[in-house]
Amino acid sequence: MSDPHETRFPEITRRQVLETGTIMTVSGMMLPTSGHSGPADLPPSPQNxxxxxxxxxxxxxxxxxxxxxxxxxxxxxxxxxxxxxxxxxxxxxxxxxxxxxxxxxxxxxxxxxxxxxxxxxxxxxxxIAGVDALHPMQQAFIDHDALQCGYCTPGQIMAAIACVREGHAATPDQIREYMSGNICRCGAYVGIVAAVVQAAPHIERS
Missing domain, CATH: 3.10.20.30 (Beta-grasp domain)
Incomplete structure (x- = not known):
């Protein structure tokens, strides 16, 4: 026997949940953008x-x-x-x-x-490139085919330049240790080390 004082909630079906979610999603997509192209264009405000x-x-x-x-x-x-x-x-x-x-x-x-x-x-x-020439590290990456998909390449090149300038390019093992924080999912590590070795003499140390 049910308790007469028990609070009863209306039953909600899975279909109702999905329909409500769809309506909310479409409504959000139809909100006016006021000419803004993305979050970076929003003016500073307490909400942001x-x-x-x-x-x-x-x-x-x-x-x-x-x-x-x-x-x-x-x-x-x-x-x-x-x-x-x-x-x-x-x-x-x-x-x-x-x-x-x-x-x-x-x-x-x-x-x-x-x-x-x-x-x-x-x-x-x-x-990093000059007016009419690539940076020595950029050219070395090309010469040694030290890239495949290219997604990680900008970060690899910037780390490689720092590797030389900070004095960590004396040996291939030292280069590999310093560059270990930069992951290449394509596995172009052999070419990357060779590129650093080639470019090192042309980069001034800090």
Whole structure:
């Protein structure tokens, strides 16, 4: 016998759940965009996080902008500055695809807050070539076929340049140890080591 004081809830079927979810999804897709092309175009607001004004140099150009204090350097480069050479691979600092240089040192830009580059010099793969020639490391990667799909290549090249400049390219074993944080899922490691060996004499150490 049921309790007369027991609260009864209406029965909900699986079909009703699916229909409701579909309606909500379609409604969300039909919301006006107000001319914005994506999250990077949204103005700073309390809903989007606390904003911060930063000034830095990226590939030799002075840049000042308002950023969300939670934004990563990788997202700022890709979404705000359209510098898409650094790739978002694991987004956990484990694959090296997002490697760039900050103050001449390699960093995993997916783990670096954009706010931390205020006043810093940032270099990406787009900023290493000369006016009429590739960077020696870029040319060495081509010469030794040190890439296949190419997704990890920008991060590999930026890490390889840092490997030489920081004095870790004396032997193939030393190169392999330093470059171990950059993963190539295609397995082009032999070519990568050969490329670093070739380019090392042409790169000035820091």
């Amino acid at each position: 996080g606390v904003s911060l004004r930063v000034s830095f140099i990226v590939n030799g150009l002075h840049t000042t902008m308002e950023i969300d204090v939670r934004a990563s350097l990788l997202d700022m480069l890709r979404e705000r500055l359209s510098l898409v050479g650094a790739k978002k691979g694991c987004d956990h600092g484990q694959c090296g695809a997002c490697t760039v240089h900050v103050g001449g040192r390699r960093v995993a830009s997916c783990l670096t807050l954009a706010a931390k580059v205020d006043g810093q010099d940032v270099t990406t793969i787009e900023g």
